[in-house]
Amino acid sequence: MPDHRVLVIGAGIGGLTAASALALFGVQVDLVERRTALGGHAARFACKATDRCVKCGACLVTEAIAAATSDPRIRIHAESRVGEFRRTSQRFEFTIERSGEAMPGGGRAPGAGRDAAPPAAASADAVVLAAGFDAFDPKDKAYGHGVFPNVITLLEMEQELRQPGGLKRPSDGSAPQRIAFIQCVGSRDAKLGHLWCSQFCCGAALRAARRIKSLRPQTEITVFYIDIQSFGRDFETFYRQSQQDLRLIRAIPSEAFAVDGGGVRLIYTEGALHPATEAVFDLVVLSTGMVPPAGLDELAARLGLILADTGYASRDPANGIFAAGAVRGPMSIADSMADARDAAARVLAFLDRPWSLAERLPAAPRPPCSHLVIPQGACKAGDVR
Amino acid sequence: MTAFRICVLGNNACAWEIADRLDTAQVKVILAATDEAGDPRPHARRRAVYPHVETLSGVRLSSCSGQLGRFDLVFESRDAVIRQTVSAVVLAESDERRPNQAFYDLKPATGIVPLSSLLDGGCRPPAGAAPWKQVVFLNGLRTESQPVMAGDIMRAALQLQNEHGVQCCILTRNLKVAGEGLEALSREARAAGVLFFKFTNSGPTLLQADDGSARVRFVDDPTGKEFVLAPDLVVVDETVRPSDAATELARVLGIESDPAGFVQADNVHRLPVATNRRGVIVAGPARTVGADAAVEASNAALEVLIGLAAATADVSTAAQIESGRCIRCLTCLRVCPYRAVALDGRPQVLPAACERCGICAAACPREAIRIAGLEREDFHRFIAAGRTADPAGDSPSVVAFCCRRSAAPALRAAVAAGSCWAATLNIIEVPCAGSIAPDVILSAFRQEADGVLILACHADNCHSRHGNQLAHQRAELSAAFLDRCGAGPGRLVFKTLASNMPAEAAAIVTAFSATLRDLKPNARSARTPEKELT
Ligand SMILES: Cc1cc2nc3c(=O)[nH]c(=O)nc-3n(C[C@H](O)[C@H](O)[C@H](O)COP(=O)(O)OP(=O)(O)OC[C@H]3O[C@@H](n4cnc5c(N)ncnc54)[C@H](O)[C@@H]3O)c2cc1C
Ligand code: SF4
Ligand code: SF4
Ligand code: SF4
Ligand code: SF4
Numbered sequence: 001m002p003d004h005r006v007l008v009i010g011a012g013i014g015g016l017t018a019a020s021a022l023a024l025f026g027v028q029v030d031l032v033e034r035r036t037a038l039g040g041h042a043a044r045f046a047c048k049a050t051d052r053c054v055k056c057g058a059c060l061v062t063e064a065i066a067a068a069t070s071d072p073r074i075r076i077h078a079e080s081r082v083g084e085f086r087r088t089s090q091r092f093e094f095t096i097e098r099s100g101e102a103m104p105g106g107g108r109a110p111g112a113g114r115d116a117a118p119p120a121a122a123s124a125d126a127v128v129l130a131a132g133f134d135a136f137d138p139k140d141k142a143y144g145h146g147v148f149p150n151v152i153t154l155l156e157m158e159q160e161l162r163q164p165g166g167l168k169r170p171s172d173g174s175a176p177q178r179i180a181f182i183q184c185v186g187s188r189d190a191k192l193g194h195l196w197c198s199q200f201c202c203g204a205a206l207r208a209a210r211r212i213k214s215l216r217p218q219t220e221i222t223v224f225y226i227d228i229q230s231f232g233r234d235f236e237t238f239y240r241q242s243q244q245d246l247r248l249i250r251a252i253p254s255e256a257f258a259v260d261g262g263g264v265r266l267i268y269t270e271g272a273l274h275p276a277t278e279a280v281f282d283l284v285v286l287s288t289g290m291v292p293p294a295g296l297d298e299l300a301a302r303l304g305l306i307l308a309d310t311g312y313a314s315r316d317p318a319n320g321i322f323a324a325g326a327v328r329g330p331m332s333i334a335d336s337m338a339d340a341r342d343a344a345a346r347v348l349a350f351l352d353r354p355w356s357l358a359e360r361l362p363a364a365p366r367p368p369c370s371h372l373v374i375p376q377g378a379c380k381a382g383d384v385r
Numbered sequence: 386m387t388a389f390r391i392c393v394l395g396n397n398a399c400a401w402e403i404a405d406r407l408d409t410a411q412v413k414v415i416l417a418a419t420d421e422a423g424d425p426r427p428h429a430r431r432r433a434v435y436p437h438v439e440t441l442s443g444v445r446l447s448s449c450s451g452q453l454g455r456f457d458l459v460f461e462s463r464d465a466v467i468r469q470t471v472s473a474v475v476l477a478e479s480d481e482r483r484p485n486q487a488f489y490d491l492k493p494a495t496g497i498v499p500l501s502s503l504l505d506g507g508c509r510p511p512a513g514a515a516p517w518k519q520v521v522f523l524n525g526l527r528t529e530s531q532p533v534m535a536g537d538i539m540r541a542a543l544q545l546q547n548e549h550g551v552q553c554c555i556l557t558r559n560l561k562v563a564g565e566g567l568e569a570l571s572r573e574a575r576a577a578g579v580l581f582f583k584f585t586n587s588g589p590t591l592l593q594a595d596d597g598s599a600r601v602r603f604v605d606d607p608t609g610k611e612f613v614l615a616p617d618l619v620v621v622d623e624t625v626r627p628s629d630a631a632t633e634l635a636r637v638l639g640i641e642s643d644p645a646g647f648v649q650a651d652n653v654h655r656l657p658v659a660t661n662r663r664g665v666i667v668a669g670p671a672r673t674v675g676a677d678a679a680v681e682a683s684n685a686a687l688e689v690l691i692g693l694a695a696a697t698a699d700v701s702t703a704a705q706i707e708s709g710r711c712i713r714c715l716t717c718l719r720v721c722p723y724r725a726v727a728l729d730g731r732p733q734v735l736p737a738a739c740e741r742c743g744i745c746a747a748a749c750p751r752e753a754i755r756i757a758g759l760e761r762e763d764f765h766r767f768i769a770a771g772r773t774a775d776p777a778g779d780s781p782s783v784v785a786f787c788c789r790r791s792a793a794p795a796l797r798a799a800v801a802a803g804s805c806w807a808a809t810l811n812i813i814e815v816p817c818a819g820s821i822a823p824d825v826i827l828s829a830f831r832q833e834a835d836g837v838l839i840l841a842c843h844a845d846n847c848h849s850r851h852g853n854q855l856a857h858q859r860a861e862l863s864a865a866f867l868d869r870c871g872a873g874p875g876r877l878v879f880k881t882l883a884s885n886m887p888a889e890a891a892a893i894v895t896a897f898s899a900t901l902r903d904l905k906p907n908a909r910s911a912r913t914p915e916k917e918l919t
Pocket of ligand 3: 184187196198199226227228287289563
């Protein structure tokens with residue numbers, strides 16, 4: 001059996017899924033992740049279940065991390081980046097360097113510690129580019145992000161929502177009574193040249209809003225939007241419930257001002273028939289969209305790729321190099337997984353690797369049926385936290 | 386080189402893409418279609434012939450028994466019954482577009498057409514007819530539209546506007562641009578002169594004259610202007626649904642569907658292309674709206690091959706029914722979420738279909754089902770093994786049963802992040818919360834636990850469909866029993882979690898321990914006499 005090696009850049013849900021799929025077909029994978037933590041963005045999201053799962057898909061990343069870290073055919077290089085990179089006649093040769101980029105917010109990477117020492121040089125037969133996206137930085141928008149403490153981004157809200165008890169106001173730790181979400185910040189924006197809908201943020205905002213409501217029903221939530229996008233398999237029902245639970249206003253506020261007590265005043269107009277309206281909120285969440293990840297142009301130059309006009313990568317950007325997940329443009333977790341498996345299939349075809357090799361591999365581990373006692377911390381008895 | 390045979394059910398671009406990929410992998414394919422099986426896009430084919438693909442035309446699947454590795458299929462055609470044995474099945478049927486005409490109270494007329502008719506006619510005025518001056522598109526005004534629909538409408542409008550000089554108006558509520566390139570397309574259409582009218586709470590009034598022609602009247606929200614349009618053509622949007630053939634196949638195959646009828650459960654654990662039945666895979670337009678045929682095909686082909694790799698694995702660890710104890714109540718047949726119990730005179734577990742969730746073993750009234758590592762003795766052993774003496778005497782002894790897909794990883798992450806509890810906390814990881822039988826819960830109390838936590842997945846997030854629900858019911862039953870024994874309330878708690886909720890998981894455990902500490906004086910009275918439990 002030919003011993004193929006593939007370099008996967010980025011260990012978000014896309015890179016993890018591609019790496020695991022390739023490994024299942026006997027390919028040796030070098031998975032390079034610039035952060036300490038594996039899982040990319042999805043590993044930082046909160047579960048948004050109300051009385052039931054709302055199918056956001058965020059928890060799937062836990063299994064993707066577990067699968068990749070337990071596969072001996074995958075070498076994980078966390079906190080690393082691809083250094084020199086060159087194409088030889090048949091293969092790719094590159095170095096893996098320390099990236100020095102820790103996880104945002106500190107914290108230890110799930111599955112980190114298993115990363116191989118960076119080899120000085122490595123080579124691969126093909127490359128999967130799964131560098132994902134960056135959340136848009138709203139500092140230049142007139143919403144005072146970074147200036148007013150109670151204006152936060154969706155991603156910042158996700159991290160806050162992971163804490164038991166739910167969302168708190170950054171300024172004073174109180175529970176916000178009136179929350180506004182502003183959709184499409186940095187997406188669908190011709191001035192910025194962002195001629196795309198980020199696709200995830202309507203779902204992320206409405207699901208988060210309903211999660212917040214389920215934790216604290218008295219919270220008043222307003223969502224400012226242009227168009228609400230469909231998401232999930234039962235959108236009609238979810239949307240109807242959202243219309244009951246939330247105030248959906250079809251307008252995008254022009255500006256935000258700080259008011260005494262930490263509040264944020266928003267000004268918006270619903271149309272010619274409506275006067276300009278002001279409303280004060282305890283917390284404003286900016287639904288910042290996706291942009292191509294920082295450094296993608298520089299990475300592309302090193303890999304010898306030309307990016308699409310949008311700044312994202314195309315599907316097969318160069319011979320032997322395949323793009324997967326949100327690095328190709330906005331897509332959801334589920335779509336990134338499917339896209340990554342498609343990329344893996346294209347890699348196998350490119351390598352001319354017989355697909356039926358999977359049958360000769362040791363079978364994928366089946367769910368354990370034994371029980372596992374989670375190792376206890378070094379607690380003294382009674383030291384219950 | 387391989388004896389695998391895969392049955393692909395369907396006859397669309399996606400089905401043929403799947404056949405193409407498997408053929409490349411030299412896997413035999415039987416492509417079965419209700420109509421005349423043939424590649425709908427012969428020009429797009431990579432090869433002129435598919436040496437490994439065999440077609441069955443005009444057949445309907447009437448039954449599918451067996452398991453991953455060997456399914457016995459029965460097809461019926463007009464004059465024959467055809468039997469096939471295959472290793473795996475891929476359901477790749479088509480979707481259907483149903484015009485939303487009825488939603489708009491529009492009677493059929495020449496000036497009112499569903500979108501598909503316009504597209505099928507090449508998106509131009511019919512030859513010989515008077516040229517169109519104005520065309521109005523109705524998009525998602527009664528039901529929520531989809532990006533595929535919005536994309537088709539915008540492309541059609543753009544073409545009519547650019548190539549035929551037709552003034553196009555798109556009337557929509559939410560414009561669905563959450564698809565590749567659709568926001569850019571909407572801007573291109575606007576720049577070309579297509580007018581978009583968006584409605585929020587109101588909608589246009591559609592008036593149909595006796596000759597069938599329609600007028601559209603509305604007040605434009607942003608400008609407040611009133612419009613009355615008398616278009617040459619009204620194009621009505623459509624609802625994308627799985628075809629009846631797909632729905633019927635899902636029934637025959639015994640796989641779950643979503644609320645809209647698409648042939649995959651609304652459960653994230655089935656993503657991207659899995660079903661509740663191992664070896665039965667779903668892909669393409671009947672799985673979900675707007676699926677990319679090539680991506681779906683890759684996923685289906687990989688899933689099939691990975692699944693078959695697992696099928697050849699050791700299946701001796703699957704659940705087993707001890708026929709001597711079985712009273713054929715068929716509870717196991719009903720509760721197995723994976724269709725892994727078959728009735729062949731008596732119930733039998735299909736080992737390659739069994740996921741070892743443990744649900745049947747916990748539900749069997751006769752304890753006739755054995756699963757290695759998940760026997761009653763295993764539970765008792767784990768409960769006993771975790772029982773640690775508490776010298777200080779104030780840490781309650783807690784048994785926490787945690788689902789391996791949600792609570793267990795969440796708690797593990799919490800521990801990694803620095804949470805710790807007294808050694809009297811005994812965390813037992815189970816493959817599914819549905820594997821915990823009521824007597825196991827009670828046995829934890831018998832073994833001097835002060836409290837028992839059952840931590841399952843959120844509703845609708847259970848890999849084993851209803852394992853969490855069964856766990857909840859059993860917890861309530863056991864709690865009622867404990868109450869009758871005078872153990873007092875609060876000692877048995879059921880909660881749901883997701884794997885990405887470490888902080889929440891830690892908080893639940895900590896809060897539960899604290900509650901138990903308050904209940905301390907009653908602690909040992911929770912022990913109930915042996916005989917009541919058996
Ligand atoms: C706030 C928010 C909420 C969301 N909510 C949802 C939701 O509810 N449901 C849903 O389906 N989707 C949601 N999304 C979208 C979701 O995040 C993406 O679909 C998903 O993360 C895409 O996965 P990915 O692997 O392609 O990219 P990423 O998650 O961005 O992962 C890319 C990885 O590559 C690494 N990387 C980048 N460049 C390099 C480099 N040069 N070298 C090495 N490594 C590199 C990054 O560090 C990262 O770990 C949300 C997004 C945001 C911002
Ligand atoms: S809401 Fe999202 S994170 Fe929570 S269980 Fe459902 S899919 Fe998982
Ligand atoms: S998903 Fe919603 S919020 Fe996000 S860019 Fe699209 S329309 Fe705007
Ligand atoms: S549940 Fe138990 S007793 Fe009933 S049929 Fe199944 S194995 Fe037999
Ligand atoms: S263990 Fe689960 S999958 Fe296996 S037969 Fe029993 S209920 Fe079905």
